Amino acid sequence: MDNHATSPLDPRVLDAMMPYLTDSFGNAASRNHPFGWEAEQAVDQARETAAGLIGGKAKEIVWLSGATESDNVAIKGAAEFYRDKGNHIITCVTEHKAVLDTCKALERAGKARVTYLGVDETGQVDPQAIRDAITEDTILLSFMIANNEIGTIHPVREIGKIAKEKGVLFHCDATQGFGKIPIDVNDLGIDLLSATAHKIYGPKGVGLLWVRSRGPRVRITSQMDGGGHERGMRSGTLNVPGIVGFAKAIEIARDEMEADEKRVFALRERLHKRLADELDEIYLNGHPNERLAGNLNISFAYIEGESMLMGLNGSAHPDQPAVAVSSGSACTSATLEPSYVLKALGVGDELAHTSIRFGLGRFNTDEEIDQVADLVISEVKRLRELSPLYEMAKEGIDLKDYFAGASH
Amino acid sequence: MASYSDKVLDHYSNPRNVGSFEKDDESVGTGIVGAPECGDVMKLQLKISDDGVVEDAKFKTFGCGSAIASSSYVTELVKGKDVEEVAAISNETIVEELSLPPVKIHCSVLAEDAIKAAVSDWKSRNGEKPSGES
Numbered sequence: 001m002d003n004h005a006t007s008p009l010d011p012r013v014l015d016a017m018m019p020y021l022t023d024s025f026g027n028a029a030s031r032n033h034p035f036g037w038e039a040e041q042a043v044d045q046a047r048e049t050a051a052g053l054i055g056g057k058a059k060e061i062v063w064l065s066g067a068t069e070s071d072n073v074a075i076k077g078a079a080e081f082y083r084d085k086g087n088h089i090i091t092c093v094t095e096h097k098a099v100l101d102t103c104k105a106l107e108r109a110g111k112a113r114v115t116y117l118g119v120d121e122t123g124q125v126d127p128q129a130i131r132d133a134i135t136e137d138t139i140l141l142s143f144m145i146a147n148n149e150i151g152t153i154h155p156v157r158e159i160g161k162i163a164k165e166k167g168v169l170f171h172c173d174a175t176q177g178f179g180k181i182p183i184d185v186n187d188l189g190i191d192l193l194s195a196t197a198h199k200i201y202g203p204k205g206v207g208l209l210w211v212r213s214r215g216p217r218v219r220i221t222s223q224m225d226g227g228g229h230e231r232g233m234r235s236g237t238l239n240v241p242g243i244v245g246f247a248k249a250i251e252i253a254r255d256e257m258e259a260d261e262k263r264v265f266a267l268r269e270r271l272h273k274r275l276a277d278e279l280d281e282i283y284l285n286g287h288p289n290e291r292l293a294g295n296l297n298i299s300f301a302y303i304e305g306e307s308m309l310m311g312l313n314g315s316a317h318p319d320q321p322a323v324a325v326s327s328g329s330a331c332t333s334a335t336l337e338p339s340y341v342l343k344a345l346g347v348g349d350e351l352a353h354t355s356i357r358f359g360l361g362r363f364n365t366d367e368e369i370d371q372v373a374d375l376v377i378s379e380v381k382r383l384r385e386l387s388p389l390y391e392m393a394k395e396g397i398d399l400k401d402y403f404a405g406a407s408h
Numbered sequence: 409m410a411s412y413s414d415k416v417l418d419h420y421s422n423p424r425n426v427g428s429f430e431k432d433d434e435s436v437g438t439g440i441v442g443a444p445e446c447g448d449v450m451k452l453q454l455k456i457s458d459d460g461v462v463e464d465a466k467f468k469t470f471g472c473g474s475a476i477a478s479s480s481y482v483t484e485l486v487k488g489k490d491v492e493e494v495a496a497i498s499n500e501t502i503v504e505e506l507s508l509p510p511v512k513i514h515c516s517v518l519a520e521d522a523i524k525a526a527v528s529d530w531k532s533r534n535g536e537k538p539s540g541e542s
Contacts, residue, residue: 304447306472307420315412316421316473329472330447338447350444386426386476388451388468389444403443 002324003361010201016248020241028238046247055184062230066207067175068098070194074171075102077220086137092117093344122287123152145177149341150286151295160189179253202249206242265293274373294360299351302390303383305329311379328355413507419477427466437530439522448475452522460491474512478519495527
């Protein structure tokens with residue numbers, strides 16, 4: 001249940017890829033023999049499929065290694081290409097590190113000035129704040145379509161409208177929403193869009209950057225030099241089987257999106273209801289409605305997240321099926337800081353440490369949801385029996401007052 | 409999150425001496441250390457006889473598996489020992505017993521702090537000035 005991190009390969013995707021991993025091994029850039037022609041044809045067909053999902057044109061698709069590279073190329077490429085026009089970028093504090101650290105790298109290199117806007121308690125950015133932050137030097141807005149931790153969907157259409165009005169470009173990291181919610185780049189006013197295959201039951205190691213070619217024609221400076229593949233925007237031999245797999249995943253997402261999302265949403269509601277019915281003091285993080293169907297991010301007050309994961313992931317109960325979820329607790333992160341996304345929402349550190357993210361997907365079942373609910377409920381009850389905070393709270397002690405002045 | 413030693417897993421799954429003593433009991437020293445914002449809080453209670461022997465211990469911990477295991481182990485470690493001996497327990501003992509990795513050493517430090525806080529509380533209740541104060 002960690003589908004926001006990655007998802008299993010759909011067997012239909014593997015079937016589509018197999019020929020390109022075996023007999024059809026051509027290099028799409030080989031123009032002189034049938035092996036190359038076959039590969040090129042497959043890649044171009046995939047371009048049509050990918051562009052079709054978002055209302056773009058086939059030639060506007062640039063294949064690359066994944067969403068992180070796509071974010072890097074879009075932001076660094078635009079900052080470099082438009083440096084004579086300005087150097088100001090506006091983004092927000094809850095973006096993925098692929099966007100935030102790219103922006104920081106540009107700042108360090110003296111190539112951009114970046115405004116990091118805050119979000120409200122649901123995780124949404126205020127379009128008016130974006131409007132107010134735009135200056136004559138602003139060249140690019142970068143906002144994700146949906147957040148990877150809390151699932152909150154940004155008011156993307158309004159952001160696109162502001163970008164058009166002010167004549168600045170809009171890059172959208174669509175990693176979590178691509179293939180899950182309807183996206184039309186023209187309707188939403190997006191100029192650059194990043195996505196990856198492995199979040200939608202495709203293979204790892206392949207992603208795309210969609211670059212608008214008209215109204216306006218968007219240009220980026222290449223970040224990878226070499227053979228001039230992908231209209232000079234990204235050199236490197238194309239990952240043909242990966243691209244074919246990505247296209248198959250997109251085709252399935254396109255045809256089954258509505259039914260899939262309805263089912264995943266029902267699973268999420270089933271899980272949420274069980275937890276809310278049987279446990280006290282649990283808090284939903286993120287937006288109540290404007291969120292990805294498969295996302296459930298909950299703080300289980302008085303229980304530290306990593307101890308919860310231990311109870312769920314099979315470490316402590318090898319007899320139980322292992323449940324894959326993740327936590328915003330510091331103990332599970334490399335930095336030993338709790339989730340910066342939850343912090344940005346105003347969730348206190350004490351609740352951020354207790355958060356668990358469930359990312360439900362296509363292959364989860366009702367039975368799994370019930371099993372997970374049972375396990376979570378019993379672990380929460382067990383760990384609360386162990387928690388001095390739960391005991392103190394039940395005695396009516398104000399924990400904020402009690403621990404005021406205590407430090408790390 | 410690293411993989412856990414068998415002993416950490418055992419203490420996490422079967423924590424020893426979970427619970428609370430009556431905190432107003434004169435023979436009980438209570439130590440509550442850590443903070444919710446930091447992701448760990450330990451409550452350690454020691455029941456100490458008039459002649460200074462730890463007769464019983466109970467704990468409750470909010471924290472990761474290693475924090476739970478550290479405090480659970482401590483409740484076993486202190487029983488039957490003299491209060492001065494208990495106050496001298498170092499976190500190193502906990503690290504070794506539970507094979508804690510470097511990122512989890514702070515859990516053992518917190519457990520050591522909890523012991524010291526509980527002993528200090530007991531002493532102040534029983535007329536002795538807690539160490540560190542003059």
